[in-house]
Amino acid sequence: MTSELEVALAQVFAKKGKGELAEKEFVFAASFDLRWFTPKEAQRLLDIGIESELLVLDGDKVKPTFDHRSVKAPSGYKPSPELLRSPTRPKGMFLKLVDKISAEKEVPAKKVISEVNTIQDRMGVETEVAVLIVARSYGIDVGKYLDEIEEGIATRYKKK
Numbered sequence: 001m002t003s004e005l006e007v008a009l010a011q012v013f014a015k016k017g018k019g020e021l022a023e024k025e026f027v028f029a030a031s032f033d034l035r036w037f038t039p040k041e042a043q044r045l046l047d048i049g050i051e052s053e054l055l056v057l058d059g060d061k062v063k064p065t066f067d068h069r070s071v072k073a074p075s076g077y078k079p080s081p082e083l084l085r086s087p088t089r090p091k092g093m094f095l096k097l098v099d100k101i102s103a104e105k106e107v108p109a110k111k112v113i114s115e116v117n118t119i120q121d122r123m124g125v126e127t128e129v130a131v132l133i134v135a136r137s138y139g140i141d142v143g144k145y146l147d148e149i150e151e152g153i154a155t156r157y158k159k160k
Contacts, residue, residue: 005048006068007071007073007077007079008083009045009049010064010071012029013064015033015034016033019068022060023057026062029042030042030045037079037084045084050062056113056127058113058117093128093131094131097131097142100135105139105140107138115134116130116131126153128149129153
């Protein structure tokens with residue numbers, strides 16, 4: 001079942017006709033092109049998408065982690081105001097580790113995510129595996145995260 005958040009995010013990418021957008025381009029599309037939100041609210045939509053792991057930052061680009069092209073919105077769709085007020089999903093292991101690296105090593109989260117994306121692209125591994133590699137490179141003990149990450153990846157592949 002497609003969530004309202006997925007529908008809203010997919011429509012932003014559909015409006016621009018791209019599979020990745022600069023952060024400013026995303027905010028501009030959701031606020032000015034689609035006229036859904038103020039720029040501040042559009043930024044909140046972007047943040048919710050990232051927190052929910054439906055979007056990921058790759059350098060200065062935002063990419064969906066779901067098949068946004070297969071999501072169809074009803075005619076005249078406009079997100080409900082509750083979308084920006086609804087609590088987000090609990091942070092996944094990926095974001096927990098990014099936050100941990102960022103806080104403990106005083107590295108901006110965007111830099112950590114960029115490093116994760118580089119590892120993922122270079123090695124062809126799952127995002128969670130790449131964040132483990134990056135965490136380990138910063139000297140963070142990742143042993144306590146292995147079981148949860150393995151379970152999360154296994155669950156994802158069982159769904160397919």
